[in-house]
Amino acid sequence: MRLSRSFLPTLKENPAEAQITSHRLMLRAGMIRQTSAGIYAWLPAGLRVLENIAGIVRDEQDAAGAQEVLMPTMQSAELWKRSGRYDDYGPEMLRIRDRHERDMLFGPTNEEMITDIFGQVVKSYKELPQVLYQIQWKFRDEVRPRFGVMRGREFYMKDGYSFDLDTASAVDTYRRMMLAYLRTFQRLGVRAIPMRADTGPIGGELSHEFLILAPTGESGVFFDSALEDQDWLAENVDINDRASLEKFFTRMTSFYAATDEMHDKKAWAEVPADRQREGRGIEVGHIFNFGRKYTQSMDIAVSGPDGAPLYPEMGSYGIGVSRLVAAIIEASHDENGIIWPESVAPFKAVIINLKNGDAQCDALCDQLYGAAPKALLYDDRAERAGAKFADADLMGHPWQLIVGPRGAKEGKVEVKNRRTGERTEETLEGALALIAKLQG
Ligand code: ATP
Ligand code: MG
Numbered sequence: 001m002r003l004s005r006s007f008l009p010t011l012k013e014n015p016a017e018a019q020i021t022s023h024r025l026m027l028r029a030g031m032i033r034q035t036s037a038g039i040y041a042w043l044p045a046g047l048r049v050l051e052n053i054a055g056i057v058r059d060e061q062d063a064a065g066a067q068e069v070l071m072p073t074m075q076s077a078e079l080w081k082r083s084g085r086y087d088d089y090g091p092e093m094l095r096i097r098d099r100h101e102r103d104m105l106f107g108p109t110n111e112e113m114i115t116d117i118f119g120q121v122v123k124s125y126k127e128l129p130q131v132l133y134q135i136q137w138k139f140r141d142e143v144r145p146r147f148g149v150m151r152g153r154e155f156y157m158k159d160g161y162s163f164d165l166d167t168a169s170a171v172d173t174y175r176r177m178m179l180a181y182l183r184t185f186q187r188l189g190v191r192a193i194p195m196r197a198d199t200g201p202i203g204g205e206l207s208h209e210f211l212i213l214a215p216t217g218e219s220g221v222f223f224d225s226a227l228e229d230q231d232w233l234a235e236n237v238d239i240n241d242r243a244s245l246e247k248f249f250t251r252m253t254s255f256y257a258a259t260d261e262m263h264d265k266k267a268w269a270e271v272p273a274d275r276q277r278e279g280r281g282i283e284v285g286h287i288f289n290f291g292r293k294y295t296q297s298m299d300i301a302v303s304g305p306d307g308a309p310l311y312p313e314m315g316s317y318g319i320g321v322s323r324l325v326a327a328i329i330e331a332s333h334d335e336n337g338i339i340w341p342e343s344v345a346p347f348k349a350v351i352i353n354l355k356n357g358d359a360q361c362d363a364l365c366d367q368l369y370g371a372a373p374k375a376l377l378y379d380d381r382a383e384r385a386g387a388k389f390a391d392a393d394l395m396g397h398p399w400q401l402i403v404g405p406r407g408a409k410e411g412k413v414e415v416k417n418r419r420t421g422e423r424t425e426e427t428l429e430g431a432l433a434l435i436a437k438l439q440g
Pocket of ligand 2: 209283286
């Protein structure tokens with residue numbers, strides 16, 4: 001994309017309404033604009049990041065055997081009356097009446113809808129297990145929407161739902177999802193730690209929240225530092241092998257990790273003092289097994305081996321895709337701006353032309369840009385160098401390819417790594433090889 005013709009409205013000043021770094025940087029980097037309280041429009045750079053995150057989430061869900069569907073945002077109140085949640089959900093649910101006076105709602109989550117669809121399709125235990133997911137907008141009328149897309153009212157979520165014949169199979173599915181989540185966050189370039197979460201009236205141990213550590217996180221967290229090194233925890237696990245998954249899960253959950261609400265002082269005291277870590281975290285995912293709650297209340301049964309009706313066991317698995325955009329920034333920035341992990345960056349690299357209109361600079365930049373116009377941002381504006389450098393750091397492109405008159409004369413490009421600040425001088429071939437690698 002050519003910056004001179006793009007819709008990337010960067011701001012020099014900090015917007016007054018933004019209280020936390022990620023919100024400030026998303027506004028300043030031209031990623032989003034607020035349209036009303038807790039509701040945002042995604043501009044080109046923001047949308048690219050959102051879609052990149054969704055793409056990785058999708059990839060890992062597919063690898064775990066989940067199948068993608070797309071359900072509507074608008075739901076009928078009737079569905080929610082069947083599970084009994086229509087009255088229980090409270091003011092976070094946005095309730096709407098259509099022209100025929102029918103009660104509708106903008107979905108805050110989709111357990112009821114997916115259970116109903118499942119029931120229309122699956123009739124026999126032989127068709128189990130099934131794991132379905134979607135990536136779709138949700139609406140929750142939060143009392144205090146804040147911190148930009150971190151706690152919005154309309155937000156983008158991956159929500160998955162599983163149906164299993166029995167508890168053993170449901171546990172298997174749960175473990176598979178936990179591994180898929182770790183792999184997802186690893187690929188997103190962040191470390192999210194799974195922590196035991198409250199299972200409410202259903203009980204049991206199968207609920208975990210995934211939190212990214214950041215000082216601005218809304219939850220206090222306590223965890224064993226062994227969980228920081230997830231490479232070894234998730235190493236050599238075969239996602240399709242039950243015994244391998246069990247070993248992984250047992251190891252992962254043997255280390256202490258809890259949010260404020262679930263903190264157990266006695267268990268905490270048993271963690272070796274040099275491994276105790278306390279801090280704050282941002283919830284970016286939540287996995288939950290809730291047994292037969294919805295299949296039973298909505299009377300969705302399949303026929304079992306002996307012909308008798310059986311209520312499948314369910315689980316649900318959420319990832320806050322739009323919240324992740326902000327959470328990644330909270331975990332990866334410096335005083336100059338965002339530092340995007342390569343996997344989610346809106347552009348893999350920016351080409352900075354230091355002297356627009358100089359024949360040699362323009363020619364060299366065109367050659368670089370032509371190699372991958374979709375993956376690159378070309379700063380071809382008639383701005384001074386300082387402004388270009390500042391915007392490049394602000395927007396957080398992993399690589400900067402800097403072309404000035406002196407280098408251009410010798411066919412040389414200065415390459416800067418945004419994260420390390422390291423600079424090297426490359427030939428045109430060297431720079432093109434880097435671009436090819438980034439596109440990989
Ligand atoms: P929270 O405790 O932060 O309110 P939740 O427990 O209500 O979240 P879930 O129902 O578990 O959220 O939803 C799954 C995921 O969706 C969460 O882990 C979070 O990442 C994301 N999410 C939930 N509410 C919001 C929101 N208002 N804005 C952005 N993302 C959200
Ligand atoms: Mg939650």
